[in-house]
Amino acid sequence: xxxxxxxxxxxxxxxxxxxxxxxxxxxxxxxxxxxxxxxxxxxxxxxxxxxxxxxxxxxxxxxxxxxxxxxxxxxxxxxxxxxxxxxxxxxxxxxxxxxxxxxxxxxxxxxxxxxxxxxxxxxxxxxxxxxxxxxxxxxxxxxxxxxxxxxxxxxxxxxxxxxxxxxxxxxxxxxxxxxxxxxxxxxxxxxxxxxxxxxxxxxxxxxxxxxxxxxxxxxxxxxxxxxxxxxxxxxxxxxxxxxxxxxxx
Amino acid sequence: xxxxxxxxxxxxxxxxxxxxxxxxxxxxxxxxxxxxxxxxxxxxxxxxxxxxxxxxxxxxxxxxxxxxxxxxxxxxxxxxxxxxxxxxxxxxxxxxxxxxxxxxxxxxxxxxxxxxxxxxxxxxxxxxxxxxxxxxxxxxxxxxxxxxxxxxxxxxxxxxxxxxxxxxxxxxxxxxxxxxxxxxxxxxxxxxxxxxxxxxxxxxxxxxxxxxxxxxxxxxxxxxxxxxxxxxxxxxxxxxxxxxxxxxxxxxxxxxxxxxxxxxxxxxxxxxxxxxxxxxxxxxxxxxxxxxxxxxxxxxxxxxxxxxxxx
Ligand SMILES: Cc1cc2nc3c(=O)[nH]c(=O)nc-3n(C[C@H](O)[C@H](O)[C@H](O)COP(=O)(O)OP(=O)(O)OC[C@H]3O[C@@H](n4cnc5c(N)ncnc54)[C@H](O)[C@@H]3O)c2cc1C
Numbered sequence: 384x385x386x387x388x389x390x391x392x393x394x395x396x397x398x399x400x401x402x403x404x405x406x407x408x409x410x411x412x413x414x415x416x417x418x419x420x421x422x423x424x425x426x427x428x429x430x431x432x433x434x435x436x437x438x439x440x441x442x443x444x445x446x447x448x449x450x451x452x453x454x455x456x457x458x459x460x461x462x463x464x465x466x467x468x469x470x471x472x473x474x475x476x477x478x479x480x481x482x483x484x485x486x487x488x489x490x491x492x493x494x495x496x497x498x499x500x501x502x503x504x505x506x507x508x509x510x511x512x513x514x515x516x517x518x519x520x521x522x523x524x525x526x527x528x529x530x531x532x533x534x535x536x537x538x539x540x541x542x543x544x545x546x547x548x549x550x551x552x553x554x555x556x557x558x559x560x561x562x563x564x565x566x567x568x569x570x571x572x573x574x575x576x577x578x579x580x581x582x583x584x585x586x587x588x589x590x591x592x593x594x595x596x597x598x599x600x601x602x603x604x605x606x607x608x609x610x611x612x613x614x615x616x617x618x619x620x621x622x623x624x625x626x627x628x629x630x631x632x
Numbered sequence: 633x634x635x636x637x638x639x640x641x642x643x644x645x646x647x648x649x650x651x652x653x654x655x656x657x658x659x660x661x662x663x664x665x666x667x668x669x670x671x672x673x674x675x676x677x678x679x680x681x682x683x684x685x686x687x688x689x690x691x692x693x694x695x696x697x698x699x700x701x702x703x704x705x706x707x708x709x710x711x712x713x714x715x716x717x718x719x720x721x722x723x724x725x726x727x728x729x730x731x732x733x734x735x736x737x738x739x740x741x742x743x744x745x746x747x748x749x750x751x752x753x754x755x756x757x758x759x760x761x762x763x764x765x766x767x768x769x770x771x772x773x774x775x776x777x778x779x780x781x782x783x784x785x786x787x788x789x790x791x792x793x794x795x796x797x798x799x800x801x802x803x804x805x806x807x808x809x810x811x812x813x814x815x816x817x818x819x820x821x822x823x824x825x826x827x828x829x830x831x832x833x834x835x836x837x838x839x840x841x842x843x844x845x846x847x848x849x850x851x852x853x854x855x856x857x858x859x860x861x862x863x864x865x866x867x868x869x870x871x872x873x874x875x876x877x878x879x880x881x882x883x884x885x886x887x888x889x890x891x892x893x894x895x896x897x898x899x900x901x902x903x904x905x906x907x908x909x910x911x912x913x914x915x916x917x918x919x920x921x922x923x924x925x926x927x928x929x930x931x932x933x934x935x936x937x938x939x940x941x942x943x
Contacts, residue, residue, distance in 0.1 A: 394760070396897075399763065402764045409759075409764050478739075478741045478742075503878070506758065506761065513732050515733060516733040522702045522733065522808075524728070524729045525728075542814075544814070545814065545871060545872070546872065547811075547813075548814075561866070600766055603759075603765065605765070606758065606762055611927075612909075612925035612926055614926075614928065615927070618942055622939065624926055629887070631829070632829070
């Protein structure tokens with residue numbers, strides 16, 4: 384079975400981003416970019432499936448600018464076998480990404496697609512569900528455990544009230560939550576090896592997909608600022624402030 | 633303008649998030665129908681019918697809908713979609729699971745986690761863990777939205793109940809996935825999303841015993857919900873449904889008490905809209921103090937029991 388893992392190049396999770404003064408967007412000049420953390424978890428899960436002998440091949444795919452090659456190389460260094468880059472400049476909405484991925488699925492015919500549950504830049508949490516809809520496949524989102532057996536996947540999902548276990552028929556779409564696994568760091572020899580692994584280049588035209596956005600971003604604003612308050616010296620003072628000044632207890 | 637609101641409920645009762653989403657729907661403007669997809673969900677339907685501003689309640693019952701699995705639920709919503717300009721749901725794990733599937737089937741781009749309705753086609757939503765707010769306008773024939781409910785008040789009760797109509801659920805998609813079991817946390821405390829006060833613990837608690845031993849008595853005295861940082865959940869001190877943050881629950885209580893939590897961007901994303909924030913931390917440089925109204929620099933193993941004694 385092939386496992387396909389889409390990965391996105393995003394602002395590194397440790398970066399505190401800044402909104403541009405003219406409200407046109409977020410300032411990404413000279414900001415560290417990395418693989419979306421949830422996608423690292425997705426790659427890790429796919430590589431573990433291969434190591435366990437459940438999967439034969441792990442294919443990483445990214446939709447993004449030429450520099451998204453870097454995150455694909457990271458995926459290859461973590462253990463993916465080959466990579467596909469669909470080059471698009473500028474932001475691509477989840478619906479368009481899902482349509483492109485549908486095209487990749489049509490040629491690669493994976494038995495399982497594992498995606499990160501959301502990208503930490505646009506925080507949309509849509510692509511996996513949309514891909515599943517377009518393919519008419521079963522869908523298991525927010526996974527904290529995946530067990531494959533007998534053409535089915537038993538997936539434990541993180542839900543608002545706790546955990547939910549469902550069984551989905553393969554082929555399926557699974558989206559990874561934080562606790563699915565702890566992604567490995569790529570070792571230096573593996574980083575070197577990754578440079579020689581195949582990386583295919585494609586364009587949206589190859590899949591007959593238009594990536595024109597459906598939503599227009601009118602502006603990007605600073606969130607309401609919160610300022611530091613005061614430090615109190617004792618528990619008695621804290622409780623007094625909460626009662627009399629803040630009136631919350 | 634007609635709006636279909638996909639309700640969050642547990643068949644027996646409606647969640648408060650539905651009433652809050654109804655407020656967002658009213659701000660868009662138009663007639664609102666609430667969809668109750670479930671099994672033996674008469675209780676939830678009756679509660680939905682009693683909310684103010686509801687034109688009608690649509691009740692669809694089927695075994696495959698009992699736990700609102702994504703495939704059959706999305707198929708049901710799509711079958712109803714022709715009559716609506718807008719389809720809206722709270723950004724609960726169910727809403728987040730089902731709505732993008734609906735959007736893709738309708739060939740529409742979804743607008744996720746709306747925090748403000750600017751106009752019927754224009755919305756504000758947080759990006760980058762809430763460090764920026766995007767104002768987006770839809771050019772779609774229909775809008776598909778999820779709502780981050782923390783910023784909306786719950787709709788009130790209607791004078792007269794709205795009619796409840798029953799529809800047949802399509803069997804489409806029911807063979808794709810199967811519900812096995814729920815392992816839901818049992819607690820007598822208020823739910824995180826509904827709580828007025830939240831006492832939240834981080835990595836500093838050190839073990840699940842200490843987490844319970846220190847936080848629960850204070851939470852009990854305050855009638856508070858208990859929350860946790862990702863580090864506390866990952867370390868097994870607290871169950872996953874207590875996680876507050878970018879990828880956990882987004883909360884905005886009157887009072888949020890962060891105990892031994894450093895204040896990472898991803899944690900702040902889930903609680904920085906709280907009315908009053910208290911931070912207890914040994915490190916006076918901890919970023920949590922930058923958003924705290926009241927900070928107390930010290931050891932939570934001494935401070936929390938002291939708070940409990942003095943309450
Ligand atoms: C993609 C992604 C998503 C994430 N999503 C979330 C999320 O939803 N929610 C979330 O919380 N995090 C999330 N994180 C993790 C986040 O970045 C932090 O790692 C996490 O919040 C840290 O948890 P913490 O504050 O409990 O632990 P730490 O950062 O280790 O902080 C512990 C704090 O306790 C203090 N302390 C130690 N001993 C004591 C004592 N005796 N008394 C008082 N204080 C003490 C320390 O000074 C320190 O400030 C996410 C990260 C990523 C990459």
